[in-house]
Structures are given as structure tokens and as C-alpha cells.
Amino acid sequence: MKKLFLFLLIMLVAGAWIGEKMVQDPGYVLLAYNESTLETSLWVLLVVTAIGFVLLHWLVNLFFRFRLPTSVLKDWSDDRHQVIAQRKTLKGLMALSEGNWPKAQKLLSQAAERSELPLVNYLAAAQAAHEQGQGQQSDYLLQQARETTPEAEVAVGIVQSQIQLSRGELEPCLANLLKLRQLAPKNSVILKLLKDVQIRLGDWEAVSRLLPELKKVNALPADEIAQLEHTSHLRRIESSVEALPVETEDSDRIKALTQAWSATPKAALEDGTLVNRYTDLLLELGGENQAEQTLRELIKQQWNDSLVNLYGRIASEDPAKQLDQARSWAKKNPDSADLMLTLGRLSLRNQHWGQAVKYFEESFQIEPRAENLAELTRLLRHMGEERRVEQLLQSNLTLVAGGLPELPMPEAAATS
Template sequence: MRVLFIVAVLVLLAGTLVGELIVQDPGYVLINYRQTTVETSIWGLALITIVGFLLLHFGLRLLSYLAGRRGKLVRWNRNRGRDRANRNTERGLIALAAGEWSKAQRLLSGAADKSDLALVNYLGAAEAAQELNHPETSDELLQAALRTHPKAEVAIGLAQAQNHISRHQLENALALLMRLRRKSPRHTKVLRLLVETYQRLQDWGSLADLLPDVRRYRALPENQLEALERTTHLSRLESALSKLDEGSSSADKALALSQVWNALPKHLSSDATLGARYAALLCEAGATEQAEKLLRAQLKKQWSPELVQLLGKLPTGDSQRQLKQAKSWLDNHPDDATLLLTLGRLAMRNRDWELARGYFEKSLAQQPSQEAFNELSRLLVHLEDVEGYQRLVAENVDHLARELPPLPLPLRESAPAPESDPTAKAETQESERGA
């Protein structure tokens, strides 16, 4: 209050002083411009100037205020639209995750222009359109995404490639993925889609060339990659003969197979499954000696019952030398049922029937198998050993019939049914009643 009072006193004193000056000498001002003349005192001009300045100042302030309010209104309206678009984006993504394709496409595509995540909107809407079987709409949305986000070419290209694969447009997918690989050679998703495309096209050669990069950049888990490598090179072996003419010689067939085999990665050269199939294909091509050499070399590197079994099925070769070689393996593998089966087959090639019979019986004793049972039963039939054949069937039928359904069977005097079997127990009681 004291300050306000002092200010009021100062204003009154200033007004009194100015009034006194005006009374003593008001002054004279004349302004003449063209046909207009303005006459006033100097104090009137000062007043007009002050009032004009104040009016101009407050007018500019008013315009600035109105302009600011308009900008705030525009920003508010823009933010309001963006907030709505972001909410619709969130709802659209939820619908996409829930498999509500129509709702997801409508929400995501409608909010794409104003959303902070426009690329996500376009990609999600394109996926929903693809699921709705609207390929043209999906392609249009992806093209719109590329126009608005040209730097996201790889992400958008991956979505396009997945669409091509799902539509079985494998050549288009391959061309697009090859372009993306040149742009981003280490991209694991690009590599995985290339793997899938080559598998669908059954282009095993190109897939084999791609696998080193898949391993280098860890595009697939190790166990899955190992299975893929084995399948790829196995398929290359299988298709090697199909590319030859029907009248090709055994030498040409063996050469085609060996080219594929020699191109195997080093860590697969001792794979038992691949080695066994390669040897079997060599036999089919008529290169039995080459198949035998391969099997012996593979078995020196790593013991494999699968390879041992195949050795016993070779149609030709030095059977005596083969039998001698197989006998030497018994020192390290005396209880190997597959080796015993192979020894029995080699003994039969040497026409040593009793030796073959002994090996077959030992194989069955170690591990009952249908092959050993069939070989021994065939031998006994040709030896006309009826008693031995009957004993063989009686001893092994239970082991070799495990896949049969459990059904009631007649009692055998040599093997009475156990008390725990309700069916057998009932039959026993019925027999006793009849007696």
C-alpha cells in the first residue's frame, strides 16, 4: 500500500508539472501532406503518439495471442488424431495376434497415415490381408509401406517374400530373396527363407551352396542345421542318377555319384547314413567293388551297424575275404547282433551252412530281429530241418510279434499260461471243469 501511495503521489506531481507546462506554452505543430493538413499543439502530438503506440502494441499482442491460440488448436487437433491412430494401432495389433484378420486390417490400415508406427501398421495390415486371401490388397499395402519408408526395404521385402511363398510363387520369392541377400548378406531371416524356398523347389545344389553361410551366420539352431545338411546331401545323392540318360553306363553313374560324394563337407564324409546310402546307390549303379571299398573305409573311421549290415547285402565281391575281414571285427564287437547277422550272410555266400546257422542263432540270441529270423528260417527250410524250424518259430514268435494286438491264444503244454493272465486262467478253469 505504501508503494502504491508513493506512486500515486508521483503521478499527481508529474501531471501537475505537465499541466503547468501546457498552460505556459502549449506549442504548435503543423503537418501538411498533399491535400491534408493537421494542426495541433506539441502536447497533443505527444498524446497522439503515446496513444497510437499503445494501440499498436496492444494490437500486435492481440494478434500474437490469437495466432498462438490457433497453433495450439491445430496442434491439439493433430495430437488428438495421432492419439486416436495410436490407439487403433494398438487395437489392430491385438486383433492381429488374436487372428481377427478383418478387424486387424481395418484398424491398422485406417490408422497408418497418422500413426507413429506407420511401418508397423502397413506390415500388419498386409499380413492380415494375406490371411484373408486378398493378395492384391496385401501387395498395395506393402507398396505403400515402401513409398513411405524406403529405408525399410529389407523388412518390407521379407514380408513380400513370405507372401510369395504362401502363394506358391516360388520363383518370384527366390528372385526377391536373392536381391535382399545381396543387400544384406548376413540377414538370418533372409537366409532362412532362402532355405525354405530351395527346399520347396527341390534345388538341392543351390541349397548345399547356401548352407555354409547358414552355418557361418547361425541362421538355424545347430541340431536343425545338422539334420538339414544330412537331408540336403542325401537328396543330392538320390537325384544324381536321375539327371543321367537312361542308357548311361555303370561308370558314368558311379562318376556322377562320386562327384556328389566328394563335394560333401568334411564333417559329413564319415556320416553313417550318407555312407550307407551312397554305397547302396553304387550297388544299384553296378559299382559293387567301389561300394565295398567305401564301406571298409567308413568302418575304419567309425563303427556303424548300418554299414555292417549293408556289407552283408552286397551282391558280389570276394566273399571269403569279406568273411575274414568281418571275423576280425568280432574281437572288438563280440555281442553286435548286426555283425553276427552279416557274418551269417557272408558264411552263406561261402556255402558254409552250419557256420551261417551258428551266426544267425547267435544274432537272434543277442537281439531278436525279423531279418535274422527270416534268414535262419529260410536256411532251415532249405536244409529240411523241420524240427529246428519248429523250435525256431516257437522260441522267437513272441519276440517278433510284439506289434500284434493282445488276443487270447490256446494253451501250450510246454509253456502254461501265467496265473496273472485272466484269459488264460479262465481257459484253464474251463478245461479243468470239462475234465
């Protein structure tokens, strides 16, 4: 407000001063060109010149502000095309979510060139083409996404890997994921896809190496990681034998199996299922001594009833030494039903029939169950003690056939 007042004041003073000068001496200007002349006062010429300059300045600004009509029309056309592209993109994404693949691919592809985010259009259109089984078209759309947005290589590569995995193109998918892993080593989506393709390829060794990274980035829930860890170690041990040629000798198979077992992390060795499977494979290949040594070392490191039970099932070359080893464990673990059961079985291998009966009875007294009852009754039957076997089975019928419902029974028949 103050600036406007000051401007008006200056203009008023300047106008008064110029008016006074015009009255005192209007001046005289003569302009001649060929035969034409123009006579005017000096002040009129100055005023016309000033007005002409202002008018020219306004026209120049007006021209550059609004430019030519063709530019205005082009801008209007571009804005309209962009609005149309946005509408088609929205409809295409809706069709994609509804599973209308042909419509989604058509709308998204058409709108891609005019879209502000062509990457979104091309990726979604590639997914729609894949769902229709149009492999070449899907690959073309992914390539278009790369060309329009080179900085989105990771995003495009992830979608491509998902499509390749879905098609069963495992080798190309693996190569693509390994490349992406170099670009984004901590990307959880890439690591999960890499895990999936390695499982499909049966490369459990690679899965085992990938597990620490999956844990580090929390790519999977803890229970799923634990299950995957168990499965990977188990399948890696099994495949160490299965992958060998049919003509491979058992000694070489045992060697390969032992190497795979040695590469297993110590924490995984506590898994009873894993130890049982490794032992079973050794026994199938005739590696009883190797199995006995492995179990003995594991039990020495950490007591485990299931491993002790398994130890009694192994027939090593020196059963007497095996029995002595089990007896040494009884000093610290006298209340282990599994250890008593193992001692009974090892006593049988050494033909100590009376001791075997004693151990089986102790195992049954500590923890009555079908396994130690079966061993005890089988031994007694071979020793000719049928009456005692009948008594044991009759008094422990629920162990032999557990889970029977409560039902009415007839009274015992009267003897004549």
C-alpha cells in the same frame, strides 16, 4: 523475489526523479501539420511515446503468437484428422487380428494417408488384401509402403516375400529374398524364408550351403537344424540321380552319385541312415564294388555295427577278399553280433556252409534276435536239419512273433 524488489525500487527512484524534473520544467512541444497543431509538454509526449511503443510491441507479439484465424483452423483440422486416423488404425488392426479382412483393409487404407506411421497401415492392409486373394491390390499397398517409408525396405521386402511364398510365387520370392539378404545378411527371418523357398524349389544343395548361417544366427532350434541337415544331405544325394535324364547310363549315374557323396561333410557321414541310402542307391545302379569300398573305408575310420551289418549284404566281385576283410575286424571286435552275422553271410557267398552255421550261431548267442535266427534256420533247413530248425523256432517263438499277450492255452491232447 529479490529481482522483483530491485525492479520496483528502480522504478520508484526513476518515477521520483522524473516527477521532480516535470515540476521544475515541464517543457513545451508544438506539433504542426497543415493547419492542425498539437501543443503538449515534453514529458507527456515522452510518456505517450513509451506507452505507444509498448502497446505496438504487444500487438506484434500477439499476432505472431496466435497467427491468423485460418492457420488456427488448419491446425485444429489437422489434429482432428490425425485423431480420426489413429482410431481407424486401431480398429483396423483389431479387425485384422480377428480375421475380418475386408473391414481391416478398408480402415487401414483410409487411415494411411493421415497416420503418423503409414508403413504400419500399408503393410497390415496389404496382408488383409492378400488374405482376400486380391493380389494386385496387395502389391499396390506394398508399393505405397515403400514410397512413404523408403528406409523400411527390409521390413516391406519381408512381408512381400511372405505373401509371395504363400501364393506359390517361388522364383520371384527367391529373387526378392536374395536382394534382401544383401541388405541384411544376418536377419534370421530372411534366412528362414530363404530356407523355406529353397526347400519348396527342391534346391537341397542351396539348403546345405545355407545351414551354417542358420546355425550362426540361431534361426532355428538345434534339433530342427539337425533334422534339416539330415534331410538336406539325404535329398541332395537322392536328387543327384533323380535329376538326370531317363536315358542316362548307370555308370554316369554312379559318377554323379559319388560326386554328391564326396561333397557331404565328414560329420554327416556318421549318419547311418544317410550311408544306408547311399549304399542302396549304389546297389540299385549296380555299383556293388563302389558300395563295398565306401563301407570298408567308413568302418575303418570309425566302427559302426549298422554299417558292418550292411557290409554283409553287399555282393562284391571278390567275395573272398570281402570275407578276409571281415575276419580281420573280428580280431578287435569278437563280441559284435552284427559282425558275426556278416561273417556268416559272407561265408555263404563263398559257399563255406559249415563256417556260416558257426558264425550265425555265435551271432545268436551274443545277441538273440529275429535276424540272426532267421539266417540260421534258413541255412539249416537247406542243409536238411528240419528237426533242429523246429527246435530253434519252438524255443525262440517270442523272437519270431514278439509282443504276444499272455492268454490261457488248452492242455496238450492225450495220446491213445
